[in-house]
Amino acid sequence: MTEQKRYPSFCILGAGHGGMAMAGHLALMGVPVSMYNRSEARIEPIRLTGGIELFGALEGFGRIEVATADPAEAIAGAEVLMVVVPANGHRFMAEKVAPHLADGQIIVLNPGRTGGAFEFVHVLEECGCKAAVTVAEAQTLIYAARSINPAQVKVFGIKNTIPVAALPGQATVDVVKTLRMVYPQFVPGDNVLKTSLDNIGAIFHPALMALNAARIESTRGEFQFYMEGITPSVARVLEALDAERVAVAAALGIRAMTAREWLYVAYDAAGKTLYDAIRNNPGYEGIGAPAIVDHRYIWEDVPMSLVPLASLGDLLGVETRTAKALIYLASLINATDYWANGRTVESMGLGGLTANQIRHLALEGKIA
Amino acid sequence: MTEQKRYPSFCILGAGHGGMAMAGHLALMGVPVSMYNRSEARIEPIRLTGGIELFGALEGFGRIEVATADPAEAIAGAEVLMVVVPANGHRFMAEKVAPHLADGQIIVLNPGRTGGAFEFVHVLEECGCKAAVTVAEAQTLIYAARSINPAQVKVFGIKNTIPVAALPGQATVDVVKTLRMVYPQFVPGDNVLKTSLDNIGAIFHPALMALNAARIESTRGEFQFYMEGITPSVARVLEALDAERVAVAAALGIRAMTAREWLYVAYDAAGKTLYDAIRNNPGYEGIGAPAIVDHRYIWEDVPMSLVPLASLGDLLGVETRTAKALIYLASLINATDYWANGRTVESMGLGGLTANQIRHLALEGKIA
Numbered sequence: 001m002t003e004q005k006r007y008p009s010f011c012i013l014g015a016g017h018g019g020m021a022m023a024g025h026l027a028l029m030g031v032p033v034s035m036y037n038r039s040e041a042r043i044e045p046i047r048l049t050g051g052i053e054l055f056g057a058l059e060g061f062g063r064i065e066v067a068t069a070d071p072a073e074a075i076a077g078a079e080v081l082m083v084v085v086p087a088n089g090h091r092f093m094a095e096k097v098a099p100h101l102a103d104g105q106i107i108v109l110n111p112g113r114t115g116g117a118f119e120f121v122h123v124l125e126e127c128g129c130k131a132a133v134t135v136a137e138a139q140t141l142i143y144a145a146r147s148i149n150p151a152q153v154k155v156f157g158i159k160n161t162i163p164v165a166a167l168p169g170q171a172t173v174d175v176v177k178t179l180r181m182v183y184p185q186f187v188p189g190d191n192v193l194k195t196s197l198d199n200i201g202a203i204f205h206p207a208l209m210a211l212n213a214a215r216i217e218s219t220r221g222e223f224q225f226y227m228e229g230i231t232p233s234v235a236r237v238l239e240a241l242d243a244e245r246v247a248v249a250a251a252l253g254i255r256a257m258t259a260r261e262w263l264y265v266a267y268d269a270a271g272k273t274l275y276d277a278i279r280n281n282p283g284y285e286g287i288g289a290p291a292i293v294d295h296r297y298i299w300e301d302v303p304m305s306l307v308p309l310a311s312l313g314d315l316l317g318v319e320t321r322t323a324k325a326l327i328y329l330a331s332l333i334n335a336t337d338y339w340a341n342g343r344t345v346e347s348m349g350l351g352g353l354t355a356n357q358i359r360h361l362a363l364e365g366k367i368a
Numbered sequence: 369m370t371e372q373k374r375y376p377s378f379c380i381l382g383a384g385h386g387g388m389a390m391a392g393h394l395a396l397m398g399v400p401v402s403m404y405n406r407s408e409a410r411i412e413p414i415r416l417t418g419g420i421e422l423f424g425a426l427e428g429f430g431r432i433e434v435a436t437a438d439p440a441e442a443i444a445g446a447e448v449l450m451v452v453v454p455a456n457g458h459r460f461m462a463e464k465v466a467p468h469l470a471d472g473q474i475i476v477l478n479p480g481r482t483g484g485a486f487e488f489v490h491v492l493e494e495c496g497c498k499a500a501v502t503v504a505e506a507q508t509l510i511y512a513a514r515s516i517n518p519a520q521v522k523v524f525g526i527k528n529t530i531p532v533a534a535l536p537g538q539a540t541v542d543v544v545k546t547l548r549m550v551y552p553q554f555v556p557g558d559n560v561l562k563t564s565l566d567n568i569g570a571i572f573h574p575a576l577m578a579l580n581a582a583r584i585e586s587t588r589g590e591f592q593f594y595m596e597g598i599t600p601s602v603a604r605v606l607e608a609l610d611a612e613r614v615a616v617a618a619a620l621g622i623r624a625m626t627a628r629e630w631l632y633v634a635y636d637a638a639g640k641t642l643y644d645a646i647r648n649n650p651g652y653e654g655i656g657a658p659a660i661v662d663h664r665y666i667w668e669d670v671p672m673s674l675v676p677l678a679s680l681g682d683l684l685g686v687e688t689r690t691a692k693a694l695i696y697l698a699s700l701i702n703a704t705d706y707w708a709n710g711r712t713v714e715s716m717g718l719g720g721l722t723a724n725q726i727r728h729l730a731l732e733g734k735i736a
Contacts, residue, residue: 208582211697215583217599218591223583231585233661233701240700293601322700325693329579332608332690333601 024052027062036074045150112137122349163189168365202305307342392420395430404442413518480505490717531557536733570673675710
């Protein structure tokens with residue numbers, strides 16, 4: 001008889017496509033899993049059937065021990081809380097869990113977009129939470145998945161390498177050690193300034209949506225999002241935006257990868273310009289465009305990625321004209337003020353700080 | 369024997385599509401016509417053949433008495449100077465004619481875009497021109513035409529009603545009286561604030577180019593510019609931009625038509641929203657998109673229509689965020705700083721003036 005492997009227990013917060021894939025997969029691996037979702041409608045089928053059926057890249061039925069719309073019940077006893085919702089929902093999740101957190105719990109945002117961990121910690125503090133928890137953010141979501149039926153999810157793929165960083169950065173190694181007991185894909189991502197500012201989706205998604213707005217609406221997305229949606233002029237806008245991201249990172253002492261370098265690292269796609277690198281990326285071939293402009297690529301990426309970038313730029317004296325032009329146009333496109341409901345330095349708890357203080361906060365959890 | 373009709377003599381400045389159509393048409397009517405063009409290459413075929421051959425909506429050969437790259441020779445003795453070049457060329461034309469102008473000459477910009485007459489007069493002053501001339505601007509170009517061969521031009525249509533305004537507005541009636549001896553289409557357009565701020569092309573062209581940039585480049589314009597290029601989200605951007613134009617006009621005491629009202633007046637296209645009015649305009653059906661983004665709809669309309677609008681807004685304390693976002697994005701799209709080479713209050717000679725002073729200048733030719 002071999003010794004039974006002891007897994008940490010997980011609570012998945014969010015029963016959307018990604019949350020269901022994660023909960024189902026963890027359960028299949030034999031990890032104790034509970035789930036929370038704001039609306040009863042999505043969680044009830046999981047409770048009734050007793051779990052989640054996976055198909056596609058993963059096959060099987062994962063037993064979910066607790067599936068509930070009660071946050072206290074869901075997170076009680078869980079060692080790791082995986083937040084798997086669009087970043088717009090991070091504030092809500094922080095408010096929901098704040099009264100029920102226990103010392104030692106790890107909270108991971110999958111992903112944090114830009115400034116997720118800062119905002120989550122700030123909301124916990126606002127809520128008067130005293131529990132000694134560690135908040136971390138992943139660079140991206142590990143699963144590509146889609147739930148079509150209740151309690152069923154199709155998994156298209158699992159990413160190989162996901163940097164994750166804790167706030168403070170000193171805790172990153174411990175968080176990664178715990179996550180790797182289950183997920184060898186998680187690797188240490190230095191600190192949250194790095195994960196937040198290496199957010200490449202912020203560069204591609206909103207600009208492509210805005211500069212293809214009419215085509216998306218008039219064809220319902222019937223074109224190739226990257227291969228047709230990025231042309232030399234669009235690539236110039238992407239490069240200007242990317243330079244702003246790299247400049248904000250530099251002002252915080254972070255050397256962020258450029259989008260062009262990222263294409264090389266992530267897809268082995270090289271080119272002298274960003275446009276060339278995109279054209280040389282077979283991974284983009286066949287990827288269609290969203291069918292509507294009121295899409296996550298705007299309503300999540302603009303307020304949760306571009307707004308914090310521009311707001312940090314304002315704080316640090318770095319010009320972010322491209323980000324601001326896109327935030328403004330995206331706001332018109334969807335008739336929503338994304339700056340007003342976006343993640344600013346104030347909502348991240350960074351208002352009035354210097355670059356050095358933000359750096360200290362990211363690395364050590366205190367500003368000096 | 370009837371008395372021979374006495375026409376004023378015209379000089380056409382610019383031998384592009386519109387200039388050739390105008391020169392040929394005037395000559396066909398029996399009007400004495402001379403022509404000037406900066407480059408010898410375009411003017412030489414006209415000089416060699418002795419005139420311009422028209423086909424399409426107008427047919428025949430119009431004799432051009434003088435066709436030259438020498439501005440002094442071209443404008444000598446002409447009563448009316450018709451400037452028919454993209455607005456980017458107005459400054460150049462003003463500098464070229466300034467030393468050679470004679471008292472009593474009328475100069476008409478076809479069209480002025482926004483602030484054309486202000487800029488032209490300002491450049492004449494900069495050049496030390498003392499001749500008592502009157503500068504006016506037309507709301508739009510009277511011809512739709514295309515020159516395919518040297519000295520030949522195809523005319524697609526002639527517009528019915530073209531408001532024209534002189535600077536000062538007090539001279540508008542006299543200018544229109546002279547123009548109507550040849551062109552019954554010209555009607556009095558109040559003053560140049562009105563013609564400049566009723567520039568509807570400024571609203572449609574740059575925004576449509578930017579929000580369709582990728583499609584233009586990836587299909588080389590193979591789609592319907594208005595019917596497919598304007599969708600509900602694009603129309604929201606157009607409406608925001610249009611509201612800024614109307615607000616700048618209001619700050620100058622001008623009640624500008626909204627784009628929606630203009631669609632109703634120009635095309636009988638009605639609708640509750642701008643989007644509805646556009647969809648209800650059969651005149652837009654079948655109009656294709658430009659094949660490139662480095663097109664007059666950007667390189668003329670952005671620096672010569674949106675920049676003066678935004679610059680006036682800055683001067684008068686009217687916010688023009690949409691105009692500025694589009695100016696900035698268009699600058700990235702074509703890798704050209706359109707603000708730097710655009711028509712600002714300084715280049716229009718309006719720097720530091722109040723709304724009242726600008727109004728006095730437009731109406732009476734002096735600031736108080």
